[in-house]
Amino acid sequence: MTADRVEALIREISAFSPAGARVYDAFRAVPRHLFIPPVGLADARDDSTRVIDRDADPQDWMAAVYSDTVVVTQLDDGATDLRAAAGDYTSSASAPSTVADLLHWLAVEPGHRVLEIGTGTGWTAALLSHLAGQDGAVTSIEVDQAVAEQAGKSLAAAGIAPRLVVGDGAHGHQEGAPYDRVHVTCGVRHVPYAWIAQARPGGVIVLPFRPGSGADHALRLTVTPDATAHGRFPGFASYMLMRSQRKLRPRAARRPEDKHWSATLVDPRTVAYAPAGAGLAISAATGLASVYAHDQDEDGPLCRLWLSDPADPYSWGTVEWRPGENEYEVYQVGDRPLWDDVVDAYFRWVSWGEPGPERFGMTVTADGQRIWLDTPEHAI
Incomplete structure (x- = not known):
């Protein structure tokens, strides 16, 4: 039954995702339901959200897990019970199609050393471990202690052993550097230079970029020998902002x-x-x-x-x-x-002729980041 659901999900998302056979083989090897908590929030038919509860309605829970949708797993940094179904979304299991897209652009090969920013439920850490082909090849950092602990339990139950670290992913993890790939599962407005500094030349970084205006984008960067990174926006990806980059709320005027x-x-x-x-x-x-x-x-x-x-x-x-x-x-x-x-x-x-996102790119150096049009020489 689970295998049938996995295959149905793969057929659904492969119709529009660029991901190839290796990514979908990882989906088969690491079933998503092993990493979804008993209670979560998923899309409802009226565009609202609904509570899914494995104990109360296991069929509905399983249907949500194997649909192409986000499952919210935490509200208000854990301060609000998920059954309340109201609050700020602060952790989730990402939509499978978005996961497939990011893994496709990351292009992990066997033997690669991978740094993941944002462990979440642990599902992508498990997928990355399968793609890298060996235990210990993946280092995954999670800022939330409770989220990290649950991910660790799920990974252990699945028999997968990445290195798990609790901390602010903006700093990376120097101990495991240099990394061949950096996979980011939280929205970023400013790319931390630590990720570039800890990647080897030729290393690839894939992240959800949230510019602040308009749509959110996937960004794929390649690191050069001078510890600079250049890349473009190959598609769309919308994730919750990294905690250390959350926007300050507007305040009232003082005078x-x-x-x-x-x-x-x-x-x-x-x-x-x-x-x-x-x-x-x-x-x-x-x-x-x-x-x-x-x-x-x-x-x-x-x-x-x-x-x-x-x-x-x-x-x-x-x-x-x-x-x-x-x-x-x-x-x-x-x-x-x-x-x-x-x-x-x-x-x-x-x-400029109303250029689309495919004509834009980004360069990241130790001095910061800049977005450009067509080539890095044309910075905005």
Whole structure:
């Protein structure tokens, strides 16, 4: 029965994933259900989430485990019971298709030494161990002690023995370096240089990149002999942010003079619904983050684009769209003209011919990261 479910899942995701036979052989060798806890949260048919409980409804639990969906395994860093089904998602088992894509781009070969950032349930550490072909080839780091302990139990029960470390994955793990591959299972806005420094020349790093504006992307970097990494965005991957990189929440203005109101002719939906390439360009040019939300108040429905500067929690703003209006209200806190910066970056992207994400890339050095268009010489 389990084998049939695995094969059905492979048939489903192989229709659109670039992953090949070695990745799917790993799926067969390391069944996902061995790493999913008894209680979790999965997608419901009405686009909400539902509680899956192995003891209460084992058929529903197994169906969720072998569907191409995320299973949330922790809320609010463990402070909220999963059965509450409400809170911030802070750990999960990633969707199998996304796992397959990242493993395909990582291209682990037998004998490779692999560093994994974010153990989670332990399933990807097990898949990596199978692909690398030997125990101890994989070092996996998890920041959450309770999550790490449960992953260790699941891996031991499956007879798989990667090296497990509890700590902040942003620092890597120097003891096992140099690594041939670095596999990252949490969203990253700033690529920690430790991963490049601990990879050998020719080493590959695959990570979910969250630029702050627009879509989230997979990023594949290759390390060069001068300890620099270059790469491109081969697809999409959306993961929870690494804990040490979580955005600060916008705060209220401290003084009346910090508040600024204005109006714009630019529909905020032009930015909010822009193609993925625009999000990369805006994030690279401004460093700002944005969130678009539908809302309603006493005046009726509205859509609100929130802007924030992760480097300054007192710098934030909103742009509101309401039906029938010709101008849109801009409210900003702080001295930086956030909306003007975003609009300028958007129309720069338009002037370049509206390039898609496949034309962008990133270079990471000890001094930081920069996104470029077409070649590293054309940094944004």
